Amino acid sequence: MTKEWTHLRELESESIYIFRETVAQFRNPVLLYSIGKDSSVLVHLARKAFYPGPLPFPLLHVDTGYKFPEMIKFRDEFTKSIGARLIVHRNEDAIAAGAHPLKLGVARCCGQLKTAALLHALDKYQFDAAIGGARREEERSRAKERVFSLRDAFGQWDPRRQRPELWSLYSGAITEGETMRVFPLSNWTEGDIWQYILQEQIPVVPLYFAKERLVVRRNGTLIPADEAKHLKEGEQPELLSVRFRTLGCIPCTGAVGSCATTLESIVAEAGAAKTSERSTRIIDHGSNTMEDKKREGYF
Amino acid sequence: MSINVLRFTTAGNVDDGKSTLIGRLLVETQGAFEDQIEGARRENERRGGHGIDFSLLTDGLRAEREQGITIDVAYRYFATPKRKFIIADAPGHEQYTRNLVTSASTSDLAVILIDARNGMMTQSRRHAFIAHLLGIRHFVVAINKMDLMDYRKDAYEKIQKDFVDFMNRLGGAEAYCVPISALAGDLVTEPSARMPWYTGPKLLELLESIEVDDPAYKQAFRFAVQLVSRPPASAEFPDFRGYMGRVASGSVRVGDRVVVLPSGARTTVTRIVTQDGPLEEAFARQSVTLTLADDLDISRGDLIAAEAQPPQARTELPPRRKHARTRIPCFGAANK
Numbered sequence: 135m136t137k138e139w140t141h142l143r144e145l146e147s148e149s150i151y152i153f154r155e156t157v158a159q160f161r162n163p164v165l166l167y168s169i170g171k172d173s174s175v176l177v178h179l180a181r182k183a184f185y186p187g188p189l190p191f192p193l194l195h196v197d198t199g200y201k202f203p204e205m206i207k208f209r210d211e212f213t214k215s216i217g218a219r220l221i222v223h224r225n226e227d228a229i230a231a232g233a234h235p236l237k238l239g240v241a242r243c244c245g246q247l248k249t250a251a252l253l254h255a256l257d258k259y260q261f262d263a264a265i266g267g268a269r270r271e272e273e274r275s276r277a278k279e280r281v282f283s284l285r286d287a288f289g290q291w292d293p294r295r296q297r298p299e300l301w302s303l304y305s306g307a308i309t310e311g312e313t314m315r316v317f318p319l320s321n322w323t324e325g326d327i328w329q330y331i332l333q334e335q336i337p338v339v340p341l342y343f344a345k346e347r348l349v350v351r352r353n354g355t356l357i358p359a360d361e362a363k364h365l366k367e368g369e370q371p372e373l374l375s376v377r378f379r380t381l382g383c384i385p386c387t388g389a390v391g392s393c394a395t396t397l398e399s400i401v402a403e404a405g406a407a408k409t410s411e412r413s414t415r416i417i418d419h420g421s422n423t424m425e426d427k428k429r430e431g432y433f
Numbered sequence: 434m435s436i437n438v439l440r441f442t443t444a445g446n447v448d449d450g451k452s453t454l455i456g457r458l459l460v461e462t463q464g465a466f467e468d469q470i471e472g473a474r475r476e477n478e479r480r481g482g483h484g485i486d487f488s489l490l491t492d493g494l495r496a497e498r499e500q501g502i503t504i505d506v507a508y509r510y511f512a513t514p515k516r517k518f519i520i521a522d523a524p525g526h527e528q529y530t531r532n533l534v535t536s537a538s539t540s541d542l543a544v545i546l547i548d549a550r551n552g553m554m555t556q557s558r559r560h561a562f563i564a565h566l567l568g569i570r571h572f573v574v575a576i577n578k579m580d581l582m583d584y585r586k587d588a589y590e591k592i593q594k595d596f597v598d599f600m601n602r603l604g605g606a607e608a609y610c611v612p613i614s615a616l617a618g619d620l621v622t623e624p625s626a627r628m629p630w631y632t633g634p635k636l637l638e639l640l641e642s643i644e645v646d647d648p649a650y651k652q653a654f655r656f657a658v659q660l661v662s663r664p665p666a667s668a669e670f671p672d673f674r675g676y677m678g679r680v681a682s683g684s685v686r687v688g689d690r691v692v693v694l695p696s697g698a699r700t701t702v703t704r705i706v707t708q709d710g711p712l713e714e715a716f717a718r719q720s721v722t723l724t725l726a727d728d729l730d731i732s733r734g735d736l737i738a739a740e741a742q743p744p745q746a747r748t749e750l751p752p753r754r755k756h757a758r759t760r761i762p763c764f765g766a767a768n769k
Binding site: 139141143144146147148150151154155157158181182183184185186187188270271273274275276277278280293294296298299300301302320321323407408409410413423425 | 467504
């Protein structure tokens with residue numbers, strides 16, 4: 135054996151296998167590209183899976199209009215550099231109506247800008263399989279999901295209808311109107327993702343690295359103060375050395391205090407983390423849980 | 434060649450304490466995050482409970498938490514300095530036995546929990562049988578709730594004997610027994626002063642040390658074609674036709690003679706292609722793309738196999754080996 139068979143290579147090989155099964159079994163798959171670290175790994179694995187051919191599916195970014203400018207810049211440069219087809223889809227009606235988490239509440243805002251936009255895009259382009267970077271380790275309802283996860287005609291997940299999934303046999307059988315969500319990173323942990331990014335030198339958005347940034351303290355998290363117009367009364371922006379463990383919309387993505395400016399120090403930080411990465415996502419707090427969102431069609 | 438990851442499933446009757454055991458393993462190995470533990474604590478207190486209800490960490494669906502039962506498999510991840518673990522926490526409830534099949538199919542080892550008060554129940558036997566049927570050959574029998582049996586050795590030995598008898602009927606497996614209290618924490622990751630008569634390893638030590646060989650490496654080369662790769666012509670690959678798949682067993686080298694089934698055509702492997710560069714040899718579990726010397730009709734579902742060791746077509750199953758006995762390394766108990 136030229137290279138040692140490590141757990142990262144095992145995960146990589148499993149993910150490549152899942153990608154190939156998806157393309158073999160579906161007519162019109164799409165990769166849900168959210169620009170974050172998991173998406174970077176997902177695209178990297180997809181390219182490995184189909185080498186020397188091009189990616190056999192487009193990337194779909196569901197844009198809410200609240201993404202960090204650094205994310206959009208990275209998205210455009212990265213997808214161009216690898217020659218991928220990029221589809222950007224927005225719920226323009228909701229954006230024009232001024233949807234914002236402080237106005238609608240987080241659950242309704244997400245429902246309109248993310249879930250409804252995603253379902254609309256899947257329908258518009260007639261995608262029958264959507265490949266996402268969700269990991270079982272992230273959250274306890276995701277811990278329950280199959281690799282090939284069936285959605286009904288309304289894009290909804292029904293945990294009681296989950297199918298058997300034996301060995302590495304993934305069933306892509308769907309009927310009219312149903313779609314599949316496919317999760318090649320199911321068995322990866324946050325630590326695995328960062329170790330793999332380091333090993334493969336995969337480009338990621340610079341927001342993952344620590345830097346002095348203006349933030350405000352809100353609900354126990356550090357929210358970027360970029361959009362001053364949405365500050366609540368009494369909130370004072372502070373300049374702190376922070377980085378992001380996950381990337382979402384600016385108003386709902388918390389930063390963590392950190393001095394990790396290199397991949398090596400991020401790997402060390404991920405290994406020692408005491409809280410889950412989703413703890414920085416306001417989307418997961420409150421009564422509308424991930425399970426609710428998944429039932430509604432969220433990825 | 435093995436990677437130090439153990440995939441195991443938990444099984445046993447409903448209320449035998451599976452979720453509690455997994456919750457304790459996660460908390461005591463730092464496999465659960467503080468905000469998740471805090472969430473489980475808050476949720477338990479909202480329902481009028483005290484402290485952490487470990488099962489709230491793994492029962493990820495609302496319907497599960499409402500009823501206090503596990504409906505579907507939860508996958509959880511933790512690591513110790515010795516090994517990484519992927520747990521598939523399967524439901525114990527009879528109605529959801531089918532979901533154990535999913536969890537057992539990707540596991541190398543099964544931890545069967547048995548309530549020391551009740552002993553082997555139908556569901557314990559059923560789960561052990563299904564896990565065995567799906568090819569699991571490593572079992573750890575955790576005889577739980579020893580605190581409710583005053584940590585008595587005879588209670589443990591009785592169940593141990595029942596399990597040994599049952600496993601001997603199945604044959605060919607290796608089983609370890611350990612008395613524990615998932616609730617009180619005896620012999621899970623910590624020692625127990627209350628069971629001095631047990632001198633074997635703690636549950637976590639067993640999980641860290643049991644060797645699970647992947648027999649796939651030693652078997653003949655088998656490769657099921659997932660996809661045919663026909664990319665647009667490029668300077669490097671002017672006329673490429675490759676067969677994508679994951680090596681199911683054995684290994685293959687450039688120059689090896691292979692047979693393609695079901696057509697029976699024979700040819701030679703010319704290249705093993707990956708984005709990280711060409712390989713001289715590919716092993717079981719590797720996802721690769723093979724190119725062959727001849728243009729043959731090969732499509733998804735066809736099997737590429739070693740010419741010297743082709744699969745045999747049979748219309749009869751060989752009889753089950755009757756004399757394969759279960760090996761039961763037992764610790765601390767009589768059995769001498």
